[in-house]
Amino acid sequence: MNRFRLALLCAISACGVGAAPAQRVDLLIRGGTVYPGTDAPFTGDVAVAGNRIVAVGPHLTLRAARVIDAKGMIVAPGFIDPHTHVEDQLASKDAQARLVPGFLMQGVTTAVVGNDGGGSPDMAAVFGHKQIGINYAAHVGFGAVRGAVVGEADRAPTDAELTRMKKMVAGAMCQGAIGFSTGLFYAPQSFSKTEEVAALAAEAGRRGGYYDSHIRDESSYNIGLAGAIEEAIAVGRLGHVPVHISHIKALGVDVQGQAPAIIAKVEAARRAGQDVTADQYPWSASGTSLVASLIPRWAQDGGRKALLARFDDPALKDRLRADMVDNLRRRGGANALLVTEGEFRGQRLDAIAKAQGTDAIAAAITVIRKHDPAVASFNQTEADIEAFMRQPWVMTGSDASTGHPRSYGSFARKYARYVVERKTISLHDFIERSTALTADTVGLTGRGRLKRGAFADIVIFDPKHYAERATYEEPALLARGVQTVVVNGAVAVDRGKLTGVAAGRALKKTPRPGSC
Template sequence: MGAAPVPPIDLLIRGGTVYPGSDAPFTGDVAVKGNRIVAVGPHLAMGAARVIDAKGMIVAPGFIDPHTHVEGHLASKDAQERLVPGFLMQGVTTAVIGSDGGGSYDMTKVFAHRQTGINYAAHVGFGAVRRAVIGEADRAPTNDELARMKQLVAGAMCQGAIGFSSGLFYAPQSFAKTEEVAALAAEAGRRGGFYDSHIRDESSYNMGLAAAIGEAIDIGRLGHLPAHISHIKALGVDVHGQAPAIIAKIEAARRAGQDVTADQYPWSASGTSLAASLVPRWAQDGGRKALLARFDDPSLQQKLRADMTDNLRRRGGPGALLVTEGEFRGQRLDAIAKAQGTDPVSAAIAVIRKHDPAVASFNQTEADIEAFMRQPWVMTSSDASTGHPRSYGSFARKYARYVVERHTISLRDFIERSSSLTADTLGLSERGRLKRGAFADIVVFDPKHYAERATYEQPTLLAQGVRTVVVNGAVAVDQGKLTGAAAGRALRKTPRPGSC
C-alpha cells in the first residue's frame, strides 16, 4: 500500500463570514500553506492537514495596531510576555512600537528581540534622537547638532524603521520648533517613511488643538511625507466639541492632495504620567533633577502652583485623574489629597517627588470620540501602556461598544480600519488583507461574544470572543486559548532605492 497523499494545504478555515479587508464580505473559506494565504473564496475544494470550522464566526485579517508601547513585552526574557497575550486575544497580529518620539535610533537592537507572538514594526523617535544630541535643554540645535540628528534619523531609516515619530507635548521634544522637526521628518520621507505625531497640544496647554493639528500637517508638507496624527482627540474641557472643526481642517488638507491620516483608541480616558498632565513645560526644562529643584524654589511656587491648578482644571479636576501604578495605584487625585489632608496640587507634587506615576486622565466626550471614529481616515489603535485597559481591550471594545451597542460604525468599517487601512498607511503591502499571496495573519471571532473585559479597576483582563488567531501561518490562539506559538516577525521597512 502506498503512502497517503500529502494534503495540498496546511490549514483551511471553513464556512465563516469572511471580511477580506477591502471587499464585501461573503460566506466562505481561507486556505493557508506555510506562512501564506493560498486561496480565499466560497466553498474551496481543497484538502488540508487541519480544518477549522468557522460557521457563525467572523473571519478577518489580523488586526494591526499602529500606536503602542509594548517594547518591554517584546524584549522581555519571559517567553510568555513576549507573546503579548493581551493583543493576541483581541486578534491583533502586528504592532508598531517607538511611538510618541520614544523609539530608539539603533534599529539593530530594536530588531534583535527574541521570538515574539506578534509582528512588529518600529519608528525612530524624535525624543531619543534629541536627547542623544542635545539632552534635556530648552534650546534650538546648532547647525552641527541638527546635522547629527539628521544622521541618526537617516541611519535608523536605512536600518528598517517604518517612520519618524514625535511627541511634541513632552519635554524635551516640546522645546523644538516646527522647522527642526520638519527637517528631521524629511530624512524619513526621503527614505519612504512617514511622520507620526503626538501633536504639541491636544487641548489648550500652549498653542491649542487646532493649531497643533495644523503644525502636524505643516510638518508633513515641509518634510514632503505623509503626516499621521496619533490618538486623535479633543482633550479637556476647553476643547470639548471641537472635533467637527478638526475634522474639517484635516479634510481640507486631504482635498488639497496631502496624505493625512489618524488613529484613535476607543476610551474616554487618555494615559500619560502625573507630571505630564499637570506640571508646566517650563518647570521640566533640564529633566527630573531640575524639576525637583524647582519644587523647592520659593520664588517659583506661586507661578508653579497657578499653572498646575489651571492644568488640573483643564483636565477636569482631581477626580478625573486616576493613578494606575505605584504606591497610589487605583486612587484618584482627590482621594489622595483627602487622605493626606492637603489640596490636590500639593498632593500631586508630593506624589511626583517620590515617583512620576502613570495616570488615566478622563478628559474626552463621547460626541467627539464618535465624530472622529466615523472618519474613513481614522484607524483603530490602543496606545497600549501600563495600567490602562486599552492595552488589553481596545479593538474588542471598539467592536462591542461602537459597532454592536451604539452603531457608530459598521462591522466592515471596523475591520477595514483595523487592518487594511492601517497596512496601507504603514506600507505593509503583504498584510492587512485576506488575499492570495498575503502573509497568513488571520483572526476568527464570535460576533456575539467579542468584547473587552478589561476595566480601569482591572486593566489586565483578557478580551473574550476570539476563537482563532493565525500569525504567519502558525495558530497562536486555538479554540480561545493561547497555543504558545511565537511566530511573530520584525517587519523592517525597505528604504527607497538609492536613499541609503
C-alpha cells in the same frame, strides 16, 4: 518558502479560487463570514500553506492537514495596531510576556512600536527580539534622537547638532524603521520648533517613511488643539512626508466639542493633496503621566532634578503651583486623574489628597517627588470620540500603556461598544480600519488583507461575544470572543486559548531605492 509550498501557491494561483481536490494545504478555515479587508464580505473559506494564504473563496475544494469550522464566526485579517508601547513585553525574559497575550486575545497580530518620539535609533537592537507572539514594526523617535544630541535643555539645536540628528534619523530609516515619530507635548521634544521637526521628518519621507506625531497640544496647554493639528499638517507639507496623527482627540474642558472643526482641517489638507491620517483608541480616558498632566513646560527645562528644585524655589513655586492649578482645571479636576501604577495605584487624585489631609496640588507634588506615575486622565466626550471614529481616515489603535484597559481591550471594545451597541460604524468599516487601512498607511506589504499570496495573519472571532473585559479597575483582563488567531501561518490562539506558539517577527521596511 520550500519548493512544495511554492508549487502549491503557483498551482492555486493558476486555477483561480477553486483548486483541484488532490492539492493539500496546512490549514483550511471553512464556512465563516469572511471580511477580506476592503472588499465586501462573503461566506466562504481561507486556505493557508506555510506562512501564506494560498486561496480565498466561497467554496475551496482542498484537502487540508487541519480544517477549522468557522461557521457563524467572523474571519478577518489579523488586526494591526499602529500605536503601542509594548517594547518591554517584546524584550522580556518571560516567554509568556513575549507572546503579548493582551494583543493576541483580541486578534491583534501586528504592532507598531517606537511611538511618541520614544523609538531608539539603534535599529539592530530594536529588531533583535526573538520568540515573540506578534509581528512588529518600529519608528525612530524624536525624543531619543534629540535627547542624545541636544539633551534636556530648552534650546534650539546648533547647525552641527541638527545635521547629526538628521544623520541618525536617516540611518535608522535605512536599517528598516517605518517612520519618524514625535511626542511634541513631552519635554524635551516640546522645546523644538516646527522647522526642526520638519527637517527630521523629511529624512523619513525621502526613504519612503511617514511622520507619526503625538501632536504638541491636544488641549489648551500651549498652541491649542487646532494649532497643533495645523503644525502637524505643516510638518508634512514642509518635509514632503505623509502625516499620521496619533490617538486623535479633543482633550479637556477647553476643547471638548471641537472634533468637527478639527476634522474639517484634516479634510481640507487631504483635499489639497496631502496624505493625512490618524488613529484613535475607543476610551474616554487618555493615558499619560502625572507630570505631563500637571507640570507646565517651562518647569521641565533641565529634567527631573531641575523640576524638583523648582518645587522648593521661593521665586518659582507660587508660579508653578498656579500653573498646575490651571492644568488640573483643563483636565477636569482632581477626580478625573486616576493613578495607574506605583504606591498610589488605583486611587484618584482627590482621594489621595483627602487621605493626606491636603489639597490636590500639594498631593500631586508629594506623589511626583517620589515618582512620576502613569495616570488615566478622563477628559473626552462621547460626541467627540464618535465624530473622529466615523472618519474613513481614522484607524483603530490602542496606545497600549501601563495600567490602562486600552492595552487589553481597545479592538474588542471598539467592536462591542461602537459597532454592536452604538452602531457608530459598520462591521466592515471596523475591520477595514483595523487592518487594510493601517497596513497601507504604515507601509506593511503583504499584510492587512485576506488574499492569495498575503502573509497568513488571521483572526476568527464570535460576533455575539467579542468584547473587552478590561476595566480601569482591572485593566489586565483578557478580551473574550476570539476563537482562533493565526500569525504567519501558525496557530497562536486555538479554541479561545493561547497555544504558546511564538510565530511573530520583526518587520523591517525596505527604504526607497537609491535613498540609502
